[in-house]
Amino acid sequence: MKAAVFYGIEDIRIEEREIPHIGPDEYLIKVKAAAICGSELRTYLHGHAKIKEPQILGHEFAGEVVEIGENIRGLTVGERVSVHPGIPCGHCYYCDQGYQNLCEERKNISIHYPGAFAEYVKIPGKTLELGTCVKIPENIPYEVAALGDPVVSALNGEEMIDARLGDSILILGCGPIGMLHAMVARLKGASTIILANRSRNRLELAKERNLADYYFCLESDGDLKEFVKKVTGGRGPNKVVVANTSKASAKQGVEVVAKGGLVQLFAGFPKDNPFLDLDGNLIHYNQLTVSSSYGSTPRQFQLAEKLLFEGKIDGASLITHRLPLDEINKGFELMKSGEALKVILTYE
Template sequence: MQVARLYAPGRLELEVDPDPEPGPGELVIRVRACALCGTDLKIFRHGHSHLVLPRVLGHEIAGEVVALGEGITNWAPGDRVQVIAAIPCGECRYCRRGFQTVCENLESIGYHYDGGFATFMRIPAKVIQQDGLHRIPDGLSYEAAALTEPLACVLNGQEQVGTGPGDTVVVLGSGPIGCMHVWLARARGVDRIFLIDVDATRLRMAAERVEPDEAICSMESDPVERVLRLTHGYGSDVIIVAAPSAQAVEQAIAMAARRGRICLFAGLPKEQPVVQCNANQIHYRELIVVGAYGSTPHQNQRALDLIVRGEVPVERLITHRLPLDRILDGLQLMAQGKALKVVITP
């Protein structure tokens, strides 16, 4: 089989490996679609502290079961499946309390286990034990199903801040994640959604697909002033920071309504993780600020259901479909801002 294996930052090699065989409690899938994530680009450029190289990357995965290991009885060759990325242990203090996204022993596909940029992929027993495989219904493309994992993370973030009817929502960042936040907020019944980005070209490309009530380029107008004007001075009920920017976090606090909820969805660069903020704004306006990281196996299933029902039309985000031997082209397209979502089809 063919694999794309990272040996060092900037060194991704296409290689031929033996086809994998499943061990006890495992199965093997033929990878039909594995989407490139912004995290994949960061790892390609800079590596990652949780990553032991060499490693096959790719964690937004959909495929077809081709081989079963000993003890697997509820899956069969030909089953179409979506695979979780984050694998909780199910046993630690946080998992027992239902907080699987902050599991003490959290492992991930494409970090601790080889991922989906390969013709075939062995699914660890731990994934199956944690209900980490989900059936893709007939009629849904593998490419759309592969985008379940990022949507599950988006769902986790919006559940943290409780988006719903009556809310005005601002999304800062118009990449694929920001687009998914817009669609999901609509599916959850919010009143109005504003999408903000510093890049006018990217914002325009996103707005054409997700149709926010307002698209605001922060290089052309002050986004805080614009949001306050659009909300008659009240500010936004929910602000989702989906851009790795300290300035965006500061803007989120400034544009929040009283009792507003702020979701810090995007992590900041490790060399600049500190944000300047007026804590009195949080205190006197009773703001709620939460972080959101990853998703649970159950949220993956619910995200897949949202895609199946057409409530979050993720396939509209796919701008490029490339074979595995063009994965470097896909990474370059992302780096140049010429793509929203690139899906590799091994």
């Protein structure tokens, strides 16, 4: 089979590999569509401490089941499926509490197991037991189903901040994840959504998709605090999502959120210097909550796919480029330049 193999920073090579052999507790998927994730772009540019090269990346994908192990139940050859990359153990303290995203033994496709930037990917049968394998209706394109993972990440974030009717929400960062936050927040009833981003190009893409009520370019539109106060009745947004890895954005979120508000640190920060310069007095005297969001649970993944299947989340609107697997390096360069939102790799 053809595979795109990660050997190190900015070094992905197209190779011929054997089709994986499955065991009795595994199944094999012929990949039909895979998306390049922002976290994979970071791996491509900076490496990943948990990935042992060479490794096949790719964790946002969908495809057709072509082989099943003898112990696999509830799945048949020919079915169309999307699989969440996170595989919790299902029995540790956190799994028992419903926080499978915090599982102590969680494994990940494309980190602990070879991923889907290949024509075939082998999947542990445990995904069926846990509910992280979702069957795709015949009328849904594979490329849409492949976006379940980014959608569910935003869904977890919006559930964590309890987005609801009447909320004014500022989203700092207008990449695909920031845009998905806006979509989910709107679906949950948020009354005012503000998207802020450093470059205007991404804001224009969001505006074309009618994702927010207000758009603010951090480079050229003046003072963010004054702007958000103006459009929220003088108070500022009651919830802020920091949907990027900038430490400055975390600081800014605390400075512009309304009294009694909440700031969510959705993304991770640079590993060599993750410490944040947040004003403790602002947090204390304004009675702010600073929270976070990480990963998702099987329940949420099933819901995210349902929202995609029903068209309540327009995943297809985020797809800006489609490339054959052979051109994966071009896809990474498109993302690096900021030209692309979601790049879909095709296999036929």
